Amino acid sequence: MLNNKIKINNKEYDFNEGETVLSVATRNGIQIPTLCDHPDFSVKENCRVCVVEIKGEHGLSTSCSAKAKPGMEIQTNSDRVEKSRGLNLEMIFAEHIEKCATCIWRFECKLLKYAKDYNLLINTFSDRKGKRPVYRFKNAVELDSSQCIDCRNCVDACSVLQGIDYLEIKGKGRNQEVVPTADVRKHCILCGQCALHCPVSAAQEQPNWQDVEREMKNDKKIVVVQFAPSIRVSIGEDFGFDHGEIVTEKLVSSLRELGFDYVFDVSFAADITTLVEAGELLERIEKKGVMPMMTSCCPGWVNYVEYYNPELIPNLTTSRSPQIHGGGVIKTYWAKKMNVDPKNIVVVSIMPCTAKKYEASREEMAINNILPVDYVLTTRELSFMIKKNNINFANLKESKADNPLGDYTGAGVIFGGSGGVMESALRTAQYVLEGPKAKLTKKRLEFNGVRGLEDVKETVVTIAGKDLRIGVVNGIKHIKELIPRLNEFDYIEVMTCPGGCIGGGGQPIPTSKEIVKKRIAGLYRDDTNSKIRVSAQNESAKEIVEWLEDNKLTHKTLHTKYFKNLD
């Protein structure tokens, strides 16, 4: 009797207690195709393409659910397996109407890869779902039913992961369809976790890459791109870099290669956001304003408040988010400096988030009738553009973002991870309250109580002798735990996506808790290596804030209002 060993394709492998056959195989480099499997969810085993042959079992077994047992003998690619697996894949193909020509997923598409691996025809069966509708959620996310393969990951993402329950399954059998709920009390908050967990891009961002390409061809326009802090440690994954590897300067070069006229780093704008937000926090404390103050840079969270808890609108900071601050500064301060009419500037944001597309389009963001940001592309859309244009990302020479809007601090960078906005604000609050001469040692700059991937982080920090009661919500589902206890806090950060922006709905696929951990570690590395780690020490940011004040643009550019949403 073998002890904790199984045989896969006649070769012995060790396994850990409770490990699945799929896990042992994958760990040892044996490829088994999967579609519905995702580490964020419990096993559903509904796609039935990971089937393997286990000696002694009657039918084939799904390797995602079969637990390894001592002495088990498994064949992952016998004729019997390949026959059934291939047929199931061909039937799945007939559910997914090919829209490869315009699909941003075509370079990553598992279905196309499997078709090649298994030498399958993708049109063995007639298309089954060609006439099914596309459901569009605001201008941010869409669910193309004609491409859905019924794996239900999007439903799990919306309900199990996020607790929103907006997507549901209607009908049964071949007539089943994932649809937005008919329950008028439920709303999509545009987080895009459905898209992040869809294996075939049926749930996806509403793409804007074509709009951006069109703008870049227009000689009359100056097309400026700004990228979010978290992208620097995630986009590399699409080009063979390790999870969390910092690729900021290759990213900048790739944006230049694509043809953007100027490249700015939103980490700089995040410093501005920090200055505004920390200032507001201190003011609210001093003037006994509405407490606890809550962050508002996560647009999914803002949508949630507007739909589900509008009574919390006064708690949200009036500070706009980094992308809106960045766009606003580009179309005011920078436009003036460059002597360009802001109407001729096109601002494109590269964001880890789908809800940012909606945030950018909100009318109340306009400054003198001009929206600060014209288009938002997700990390995935940018990866697609780079691949489509045959840019060899890995081999690009490194270059730095343009100034002055490229000069960022470590505090701006950590905005990308859960707890980052909070930590950034606390650093600045500490600096402001204790004065520039205060000794801000590494230990005092790093607020470990707000870091990590726990669902809700609670801590008390002492700044200038005052205790601040802090709450950090990591994943929108967990806000419900905090809402009954709001009076126990002074300042709360809420990030809709698990892990924060780093796990955002626009990030590379796959994204999982383990991957998020590595990406966040990358952000903290970048922070630690930064010469300046407090936003209040970013002289360019301070200068711009003062310039906006002198030009009476402070309110229009840096602050906003939110409204109860009734649609």
Next chain:
Amino acid sequence: MAKLLDKIKKAELVGKGGACFPTFSKWQAVKNAKADKKYIVCNCSEGEPDVKKDGYILEHFPEKLIDGINLAVKEIKADKAYIFINEAYYKKYSTKLLGLIVDTKIELFKKPHVGGYIAGEESSLINAIEGSRIEPNRKPPYPSDSGLWGAPTLINNVETFYDVSLINSDAYNKNRFYTVAGDCVWPGVYEFSNDQTIGDILVESKNYPKFDFFVQVGGGASGEVLNSNQLDREVGGSGSITVYSIEKHKPIDVIRNWLNFFMNESCGQCTPCREGTYRLHEIINQNKPNWHMFFAILEDLPETSFCALGISVPVPIISYFKNVLKDNQEFSSIFVENNI
């Protein structure tokens, strides 16, 4: 007087819902399970065509059914028992049943309209009562370990509880109910011995056809198909015999009917069942069916389906080909080309 569980064991009672699992083992497992709460469900979903015996018991012996459930409540110390009953039976028998379950721990639970055939599958049935989407769960855990709201749950068919009542009063004669349907003179529900052959049942119920025929036994859609020379077997499954006149039924129509049923009753959870039944139906409706693909899908269904519904799809079709169509000229080339 011997204890009830010993009597059930001695009677070698097996479930009458179709799966034929030993009743004693099921009861023993739930009884021995350590839990604060335990439940019982009497499965009266009866969703397969040509199976009517549960309805017959509700019509004629409801007291015995309720007695059987009450015995189970007592034996396993259940907190509550549900009779999971299909809409038609509910409409017809609920008044009578409600009168009988006064002062008992039994409640009626009307099968949701959308439930269909799959709602009779144990884990789907649990989902239905709990208000979740009606489709099977992964097993294990089995209901006897973790059923309704995670508590050990005993699920038996109507006839099984009826039999328990008989066993308890020493009146059980190892008989069972058989539904005889289809092209016969006296369709209905009959009581015969457990081991009665199909042929004898047809003869004794005066339903033995005087024309060329074949039968489907053990389930109106999922049951095996036998020719008229194969009738010296027991019926099995849920005890149904459907008689088909060979002259009257065109093979493609017969197959289409089964596939209609399976396609419409598939919950849609897994690829082979959701897509496979749809494609089989599509193929059979083609002018020149792609038999090679047809049999490839039939082979795939039991290999990779999530639950017994998908697994059972080839049972009637393949047995129909092997036992009935082998002498049919029209289909002879299919046999050779597809290795049946």
